[in-house]
Amino acid sequence: MTTPMRPAYSQESPFKIHGGCGLVGICDESGTRFSGSVAIEAMAVQHDRGNGLGGGFAGYGIYPEFPDHFAFHMMYHDLQAKEEAEKLFDEYFQVDLAEPMPTRPVKGITDAPLLWRYFLQPYPAKLELSELTPEDYVVHVVMLINSTIDGAFVASSGKNMGAFKGVGYPEQIGHYFLLEEYEGHTWVGHNRFPTNTPGWWGGAHPFTLLDWSIVHNGEISSYGINSRYLEQFGYKCTLGTDTEVAAYLFDLLLRRHKLPLALACKALASPLWEEIDRMGPEEAALMTSLRAVYGPALLNGPFAIVLGFNGGMVALNDRIKLRPLVAARKGSVLCVASEESAIRQIISAPDAVWAPKAGEPVIARIKGMDWPIHGDLHLAPSEISCAVTGVEASCEIVEVA
Amino acid sequence: MLTSFIQPEFKVEIDRDKCIKCGRCVQQCGWGVYSFAERPIPDDSKCRACHRCVTYCPAHCITIKRNELVFRDSENWSPALRKAVWRQSESGGVMLTSMGNDKPYQRIFDYLVLDACQVTNPSIDPLREPMELKTFIGRKPDSVEVESDGEGGYRLAPGAGMENNIELATPIMFGGMSYGSVSLNVHKSLAMAASRLGITMNTGEGGLHADLYPYTDNVIVQCASGRFGVDADYLNRGVAIEIKVGQGAKPGIGGHLPGEKINKEVSTTRMIPQGTDAISPAPHHDIYSIEDLRQLIYSLKEASGYKPVGVKIACVHNVAAIASGVVRAGADYVYLDGFKGGTGAAPQIIRDHVGIPIEIAIAVVDQRLRDEGIRNQASIIAAGSIRSSADMAKAIALGADAVAIGSAALIALGCHVCQSCHTGCCSWGITTQKPELTRRLDPEWGAERLTNLVHAWSHELQEILGALGVNAVESLRGSRERLRAIGLDASTCEILGVKPAGM
Ligand code: SF4
Ligand code: SF4
Numbered sequence: 001m002t003t004p005m006r007p008a009y010s011q012e013s014p015f016k017i018h019g020g021c022g023l024v025g026i027c028d029e030s031g032t033r034f035s036g037s038v039a040i041e042a043m044a045v046q047h048d049r050g051n052g053l054g055g056g057f058a059g060y061g062i063y064p065e066f067p068d069h070f071a072f073h074m075m076y077h078d079l080q081a082k083e084e085a086e087k088l089f090d091e092y093f094q095v096d097l098a099e100p101m102p103t104r105p106v107k108g109i110t111d112a113p114l115l116w117r118y119f120l121q122p123y124p125a126k127l128e129l130s131e132l133t134p135e136d137y138v139v140h141v142v143m144l145i146n147s148t149i150d151g152a153f154v155a156s157s158g159k160n161m162g163a164f165k166g167v168g169y170p171e172q173i174g175h176y177f178l179l180e181e182y183e184g185h186t187w188v189g190h191n192r193f194p195t196n197t198p199g200w201w202g203g204a205h206p207f208t209l210l211d212w213s214i215v216h217n218g219e220i221s222s223y224g225i226n227s228r229y230l231e232q233f234g235y236k237c238t239l240g241t242d243t244e245v246a247a248y249l250f251d252l253l254l255r256r257h258k259l260p261l262a263l264a265c266k267a268l269a270s271p272l273w274e275e276i277d278r279m280g281p282e283e284a285a286l287m288t289s290l291r292a293v294y295g296p297a298l299l300n301g302p303f304a305i306v307l308g309f310n311g312g313m314v315a316l317n318d319r320i321k322l323r324p325l326v327a328a329r330k331g332s333v334l335c336v337a338s339e340e341s342a343i344r345q346i347i348s349a350p351d352a353v354w355a356p357k358a359g360e361p362v363i364a365r366i367k368g369m370d371w372p373i374h375g376d377l378h379l380a381p382s383e384i385s386c387a388v389t390g391v392e393a394s395c396e397i398v399e400v401a
Numbered sequence: 402m403l404t405s406f407i408q409p410e411f412k413v414e415i416d417r418d419k420c421i422k423c424g425r426c427v428q429q430c431g432w433g434v435y436s437f438a439e440r441p442i443p444d445d446s447k448c449r450a451c452h453r454c455v456t457y458c459p460a461h462c463i464t465i466k467r468n469e470l471v472f473r474d475s476e477n478w479s480p481a482l483r484k485a486v487w488r489q490s491e492s493g494g495v496m497l498t499s500m501g502n503d504k505p506y507q508r509i510f511d512y513l514v515l516d517a518c519q520v521t522n523p524s525i526d527p528l529r530e531p532m533e534l535k536t537f538i539g540r541k542p543d544s545v546e547v548e549s550d551g552e553g554g555y556r557l558a559p560g561a562g563m564e565n566n567i568e569l570a571t572p573i574m575f576g577g578m579s580y581g582s583v584s585l586n587v588h589k590s591l592a593m594a595a596s597r598l599g600i601t602m603n604t605g606e607g608g609l610h611a612d613l614y615p616y617t618d619n620v621i622v623q624c625a626s627g628r629f630g631v632d633a634d635y636l637n638r639g640v641a642i643e644i645k646v647g648q649g650a651k652p653g654i655g656g657h658l659p660g661e662k663i664n665k666e667v668s669t670t671r672m673i674p675q676g677t678d679a680i681s682p683a684p685h686h687d688i689y690s691i692e693d694l695r696q697l698i699y700s701l702k703e704a705s706g707y708k709p710v711g712v713k714i715a716c717v718h719n720v721a722a723i724a725s726g727v728v729r730a731g732a733d734y735v736y737l738d739g740f741k742g743g744t745g746a747a748p749q750i751i752r753d754h755v756g757i758p759i760e761i762a763i764a765v766v767d768q769r770l771r772d773e774g775i776r777n778q779a780s781i782i783a784a785g786s787i788r789s790s791a792d793m794a795k796a797i798a799l800g801a802d803a804v805a806i807g808s809a810a811l812i813a814l815g816c817h818v819c820q821s822c823h824t825g826c827c828s829w830g831i832t833t834q835k836p837e838l839t840r841r842l843d844p845e846w847g848a849e850r851l852t853n854l855v856h857a858w859s860h861e862l863q864e865i866l867g868a869l870g871v872n873a874v875e876s877l878r879g880s881r882e883r884l885r886a887i888g889l890d891a892s893t894c895e896i897l898g899v900k901p902a903g904m
Binding site for chain 2: 218219221222223224225227228229231232256257258259260262263267270272273274282283285286288289290291292293294295296298300301302319320322
């Protein structure tokens with residue numbers, strides 16, 4: 001009489017997940033797009049920072065043929081979950097394309113859920129009735145799916161971007177999803193070392209919401225208050241992960257409270273009071289207000305985070321730098337990673353390599369892209385590049401019979 | 402006719418071999434236990450077990466023991482209940498008592514444990530790393546609005562940013578205790594300590610004595626139902642104004658300071674004639690509903706140039722809805738006083754049987770304000786009774802912005818919790834106006850002890866934060882995830898928003 005449990009979005013809670021990780025973020029500020037294989041290579045070097053229980057990537061600018069559609073990457077445990085989710089999509093969106101995610105068999109990748117992607121646009125009449133912005137409308141549907149449809153999980157939901165993640169080492173996951181065939185101007189990658197074994201693909205990183213994607217190495221010891229703070233604004237932190245909380249906080253501060261990126265980073269990794277005391281009166285007043293108002297949003301504990309978005313990325317360390325983060329620049333390319341080796345693997349002879357200071361954000365911004373740029377990204381449509389670069393060396397690809 | 406069935410509670414024993422017959426005990430006792438006839442002769446029936454004589458006896462030859470009279474066992478009629486009936490059938494009056502509820506109700510703080518970091522996230526060493534306790538009490542905007550400063554940076558948009566807030570160097574305040582119920586030297590000790598510590602003391606409802614004017618940057622002035630000592634100058638002197646609606650030890654009950662405590666100084670400070678009883682009505686006679694409270698809050702703000710105005714309420718059954726109303730009425734902070742909070746005098750029946758625990762009150766008020774999206778509009782101050790830095794850390798984790806201490810501060814000054822403040826004879830010179838007793842407390846010495854206590858608790862809080870792996874108190878505030886319950890029933894856990902240990 002026992003039917004196998006369908007994994008719920010909330011499966012990973014109520015246990016908070018602990019774990020270390022490796023991460024990478026690469027952005028070409030000129031807007032030039034490059035293959036996802038670069039991100040795979042950078043993660044492959046950091047193989048030992050994970051334990052094969054989670055890897056993933058997010059790429060931006062990867063769907064130039066659908067720049068104005070919300071691209072939903074979905075994971076389904078079974079067909080019933082797919083049916084239920086698609087019913088919801090039909091209700092809320094005009095579905096302009098629905099297709100299975102292109103994948104290839106890779107040794108070591110098993111138990112993949114059903115992976116589909118959809119290119120959606122809100123029904124104008126329904127959107128108007130909802131009195132929501134298109135972004136809030138999408139967030140509403142994401143929360144609805146994740147909290148009410150067991151076995152369905154939204155891996156990503158932004159425009160001209162997507163998350164590719166699962167249980168496995170990142171280089172395996174990257175090859176599984178044929179990332180070398182996508183080109184993006186910004187990539188983030190993640191390698192996970194969870195100390196529990198949920199075995200659910202949705203639990204891998206990056207975590208995303210709208211255009212935001214987050215990869216994160218660390219342990220946010222203030223999780224309890226961060227999630228309670230977010231609940232006040234309608235976010236449901238059902239996944240129980242630090243990364244989810246960080247993504248929602250960025251969404252709240254940047255999109256809803258309209259804080260400039262640099263100040264949002266100051267709210268999340270605030271300067272110490274003794275530093276504020278040394279500031280001029282105007283800056284001190286600003287920082288004091290930021291700290292007092294956003295105290296519940298302060299990300300406290302060891303972390304290194306990379307936030308990707310359509311228009312660039314930002315890397316941030318906790319306020320006393322308890323997790324590794326290295327940055328490098330070569331020309332218009334900015335790269336951050338947990339280990340310098342990852343940077344050296346993909347950038348030969350960088351112009352500069354440095355260790356960002358605690359709480360000081362490293363920001364990459366694509367030239368000519370306004371920010372925040374939800375809804376107004378227009379890259380020239382072109383075909384998805386199919387150039388396969390030499391990534392085979394970094395993991396074993398199973399030939400399809 | 403026998404006047405009383407009630408036998409002495411304590412036995413005062415003097416080791417006659419050691420006694421040097423110096424007579425100091427006679428002089429030290431505030432209740433006149435001792436007479437002297439070649440040697441000290443104690444009258445057990447007057448002893449309150451305040452240990453003043455024990456502490457000051459140079460020969461260490463005094464012992465106070467419980468008078469272990471055996472009563473025939475009855476779980477129903479405890480000796481205390483039998484004595485209460487005798488006492489009331491003798492006097493026909495309401496039994497008075499003081500300090501906090503001493504009944505063995507479950508002390509929820511003692512069933513909550515804190516988390517700590519191991520391996521996956523590092524703990525932080527507070528001796529090496531900054532560990533920030535600074536706290537702002539008052540209304541905060543929903544968000545921070547900024548504008549470009551024209552030089553690539555940002556500044557606060559006009560009118561944006563934090564309003565007038567009370568800045569605390571550590572999330573501890575001294576709770577309201579009026580001059581009149583405590584001595585002027587106690588007030589001075591509190592004010593001096595508060596100003597050294599960067600925290601606040603609270604006048605209580607008895608006005609502000611002129612000797613405290615130098616410390617008013619660290620004083621919250623209270624406005625209670627008796628309006629003692631309240632005028633425009635008073636309202637403008639402190640950093641904030643507190644409307645006292647209720648007190649945890651006696652919710653729904655007013656106050657009564659007997660005329661014999663109203664000496665010249667108290668009378669000037671309270672602005673009432675010398676020797677008259679100072680009666681605080683149970684309700685404010687201008688507050689009979691929440692909109693009246695709003696009017697008073699805004700009148701006080703108008704009168705004070707928009708200083709923060711807090712409201713102190715006793716924790717009663719419906720505290721969440723009341724607190725929500727108080728915040729919507731415009732209060733900058735809600736001071737929650739739990740049913741174990743102290744008092745200088747209260748009917749015992751009220752002190753021991755009315756109100757709810759502070760732990761529950763913090764949890765439901767914090768959650769209610771969050772549910773209503775108004776948590777940022779007011780701070781929560783928890784009191785009644787915070788007994789240690791552990792209680793403080795747990796109160797903050799449940800959702801309090803800061804704690805207020807009253808009893809703990811008095812204990813630092815020598816109070817031995819003999820629960821006899823209402824007699825006005827405190828041997829420690831704390832809750833008395835008798836000059837020969839009040840001069841026992843040197844304000845300089847008192848301030849130093851209070852400063853030590855708050856420093857000690859702050860260091861302990863820093864240790865707790867470090868173990869939790871966070872370096873600012875705001876990351877503990879409301880973080881119930883860092884608490885677990887041991888041995889609390891499921892519904893209490895749910896109300897507290899705390900998981901049982903093991904989950
Ligand atoms: S203070 Fe001590 S030594 Fe002095 S008379 Fe009293 S009991 Fe004796
Ligand atoms: S203040 Fe004095 S009278 Fe009141 S309990 Fe403390 S020692 Fe006893």
